[in-house]
Amino acid sequence: MADFHQEIERLRDEIRGHDRRYYVDATPTVSDQEYDRLLSRLKELEAAHPELVTPDSPTQRVAGEPIDGFQTVEHARRMYSIDNSYDAAELGEWARRCFEAVDPEIAALEAEITALGAEHEGLKGKRDDATTRRRKEIEDRRLELAGVRAERLAWGEEHGYPVDGGYTCEPKIDGVAVSLRYEEGKLVQALSRGDGRRGDDITANVRTIRSVPLTLSGKRPVPEVVEVRGEIVMPQADFERVNAALVAEGKEPIVNPRNGTAGTLKQLDPQVAAARGLRFIAHGQGELTGAPFATYEDWLAALADWGVPTNPLTKACGDMRAALAYIDGFATDRAGLGYGTDGVVVKVGRYDLQEQLGYTSRFPRWCMAYKYAAEQAVTELLEVDWQVGKTGKLTPRAKMTPVFVAGTTVQHATLHNLGEVRRKDIRTGDTVVIEKAGEIIPQVVSVVLEKRSAGATPIEPPVTCPVCGAEVLIEYDQRRQNDITSYQARVEREKKAAEKAGREPSEIPHPEPLSELDESGRYCSDPECPAQLKERLIHFAGRSQMDIDGMGEKVVEQLLDAGLVRSYGDLFSLHEKRDAVLALERMGEKKADNLFAGIEAAKQRGLARVLVGLGVRHVGSTASQILAAHYGSIDALTAASEEEIATFKVDGAESGIGDEIARSIAEYLRSAKGRHVIDELREAGVRLEETAADRPATLGAALAGKTLVVTGTLTKYSRSEIEGLIAQHGGKPTGSVSKSTDYLVAGEKAGSKLAKAEKLGVPVLSETDFEQLLAATD
Structure with missing residues (x-):
């Protein structure tokens, strides 16, 4: 036994040493094959002697069964957000305030x-x-x-x-912030940032990340309690590997590495997290017992000694001239890092000066993030195709000469709608400037007019659906439509006022007629359009809707091409066509069984998920949750009048549903098509009721009692994601701006809701402002 015990301890120490050399020192000394051989031998010995297994053994990174959920835990010390700027002069103003306060x-x-x-x-x-x-x-x-x-x-x-001790500059990593708690050198807990005061316990998943040491050890003494804070990232290579595997399995690919990281950390099965290749990079501290560190540089040196990976690109800068030089240099260097960054964090280096500078209600005063503007590139627009979405909306998409921008090669970019195309005067054959909005979604920013060729041709919109040939319906900017429809009423009011006052009526300027510049969308008029069916089924099966595991875009296409699915109801009888499903390309027994199990599980998602999954126009996740919570069943909702749906109250306040959503949901549920869909789902055994257990858990109270409206085109979130965050942090997302609205979250092209918010004095937030608000306590 003693010999086995000694070999087990020797292997553990050797493996930990290799982890340190790989993740901390970046000087690996063995091949992957040799590392795997050592780990396999350790597993073999521990299997033979289970009484010798310890929680900090390298074999125990993935241990136990999938968890049931995530517990919310209070942080020992608050996790703040970081204030940011895109302006070097503004960064200089921050430095002036620091200098003025501590000189x-x-x-x-x-x-x-x-x-x-x-x-x-x-x-x-x-x-x-x-x-x-x-x-x-x-x-x-x-x-x-x-x-x-x-x-x-x-x-x-x-x-x-x-400032005395200088500043420290380090890359601003585009990952997910976490806090790792070590007690007596052992990792005991990992928490997400959450609302800054409370976060989710994600220990089981974080333990699977090989760059996170399970035990701290080194020449320096390890405090009895030490919290290490940092970012978890999914390297670009692992992002591409994971997406390739998801697509091969017929599942939806991950949108971007940051979303992939966040989603992975919320997986209930640690085995999934273990396979995703996540990395941890430390950048701060939480609770700490014993003598404090004098400087941030000292803290990083201690972390490296204990085996915690820090960023090797972190640099001490004596003044802001050196910091700005670092920022300029890193702007070029960051493209080759292999993981996402969007700026540089500048910190006052001495901890006593940090304490002297203190905090606002949302940010530390001793640090500031300089964020780079979205990266742009120039390329040629080759052609434009029109894609048909789940609601029948036709969206112009530019096909371009491939160009590398913000870490990936881009060949397609959205043109939004015809109005946008005409305002920017985008033509086929133009040289165009593109950028990634939020470094995620490619879009055409402008045309390089001096490079326009004689052969550049205006983009002609389709008058019929490019898929089914049905007539196209045109939607115009709502404000312009209101101006035109209200013109005659304004003329009549002026006539009456003039007659009463005994004067000639003043001339009311006639608004310009609607034109292509005012166009906000084109829609296929045929609800049975095959393209719409495909997009509707993909949407219906998506994670935020019915969450049907194994039913991604490729699988939907296969099912449609084989004629196995023609409606939502067909999905739930798919198991009856097992042989036909197995005949699909790359559809094995296990994959088919997983698909059938995912479809069966979707039956119990509840009414809110069904409503948002149906893709009814204007009815997103927030409206679905409000409607499901209020009416409780599809029958009660169907029986309600349009006026009742538009005007019901929640806790004595407006529900936020409003006329537009009410009209849309009422028309759908009373239409022949809507009734047929509901009957199919009911017959298939899909639960069309809502209970309290179906509602999303609240993560924190950062928005407690606040009413928020979201409008415009967002870059970091889908509409359902940001409205879900509002609800999960104690707020109430609604669809219309009123005097009771606390905040408007506005993206690009915010439109009439922004105008109304400004008129009523409602505070307007960008997406970054919104993220910062989640960390606020006041």
């Missing part, structure tokens, strides 16, 4: 100015000559000190606002 010379000047002010106050009411002379001396000295202070600030500006 010893300015502190001495201000102390004397304050003392003189107090003395001056004490002389009030006295009129003797000595007091008068003293007042004059004080005023002169205060003016002199103010001048010296101004000179010191000017010196600070000239020298890059240096």
Whole structure:
């Protein structure tokens, strides 16, 4: 037994050493095959001697059965967000505030100015000559000190606002923030940021990340309790590998590495997380017992000694001139890192000065993130095709000469709608500037007019559906439509006012007629269009809707091409066509069984998921949750009048459903098509009721009691994702702006809701502002 025990301990130490050399030192000394051989031998020995297995053994990264859910836990120390800017001058202003607050010379000047002010106050009411002379001396000295202070600030500006201990610059990693808690050197808990005060316990998944040490050890003593904070990322190579595997299995690919990281950390089965190749990079500290560290640089050195990976690109900068030089250099270097970054974080290096600078209600005052503008590239627009979505909307998509931008090669970009095309005067054959909105979605920003060729041709919109040939319906900007429809009413009101006042009516300017510039969308008029059916089924099966595992875009296409599915109801009888399903290309027994199991599980998702899955126009996840919670069943909702749906209240306040959503859902449920779909789902055994257990859990109370409206085109979130976040953090997402609205979250082309919010004085948030609000306590 002793020999086995010694070999097990030797293997554990050897494997931990290899992990350290690979993830911390970046100097691996063995091949992957040799590493796997060592790990296999350790597993073999532990299997033979289970009494010797310990929780911190390298074999125990993935241990136990899938978990049932995630517990929300309070952070020992709050996890703040970081304030950010895209402007070097604004970053300089932040540095000036830091310099002004911690510079010893300015502190001495201000102390004397304050003392003189107090003395001056004490002389009030006295009129003797000595007091008068003293007042004059004080005023002169205060003016002199103010001048010296101004000179010191000017010196600070000239020298890059240096602070004692300097600044530290490091890449701003586009990942998921976590806090790792070690007690007596052992990893005991990993929490997500959550709302900053409370986060989800994701320990089981974080333990699978090989760059996260399960035990801290080194030459430096390890505190009894130490929390290491940092970012978890999915490297680009692993993102591409995971997506290739998902597509091969007929599942939906991950949108981007950050979404993939967040989704992986919320998997209930740690085996999934273990296969995703996530990495951890430390950048901060939470709770810490024992003597504090003097500087951030000291802290990073301790982490490296304990085997925690830090960013090797972190650099100490004596002043802001050096920091700005780092930012300029990193703008070029970041493309080759292999993981996502979107800027540079600049921190005051000394911890005592950080404490002196303190915090706002949302951010530390001692650090600032400089974010790079979206990367752009120039390419040629070759042709435009029109894609048909689940609601029948036709969206123009540009096909371009492939170009590398923001880490990937881009060949297609959205053109949004014809109005956007005409406003930017985009033509086939043009040289265009593209960028990734939020570094995710490629879009055409502008045309390089000086490079326009004689052969560039205007983009002609389709008048019939490119898939089924049905007539195309045109939608125009709502504000312009309102101007035109209300014109005659305004004329009549002016006539009556003039008649009452005994004057000639004033001329009301006639609004310009609607044109292609006002067009906001084109729609296929045929609800049975095959393209719509495909997109509707993909949407119906999606994660945020019915969450049918194994039913991605490729599988939907196969099922449609084989004639196995013609409606939602057909999905739930698919198991009866097992042989035909197995005959599909790359559809084995296991894959088919997983698909059938996913379809069966979808029957119990509840009414809200069914409603959003049906893809009824204007009815997103928030409206679906509100409707399902209020009516409780599809029968009650169908029986309600359009007016009732538009005007019902929740907890005494407007529900936010409004006329447009009410009209859309009522028309759908009463239409022959809607009734047929509901009957099919009912017959298939799909649950069309909603219970409290179906509603999403609340993650925190950052938005408690707040009403938020989301409008415009978002870049970081889908509409359902951001509205889901609002609800999960205690807020109430609604569809219309009113006096009771606390915030409007506005993306691009926000339209009438933005105008109404500004008129009512409702605070308007960008997506970044919204993320920062989630961390707020006030």
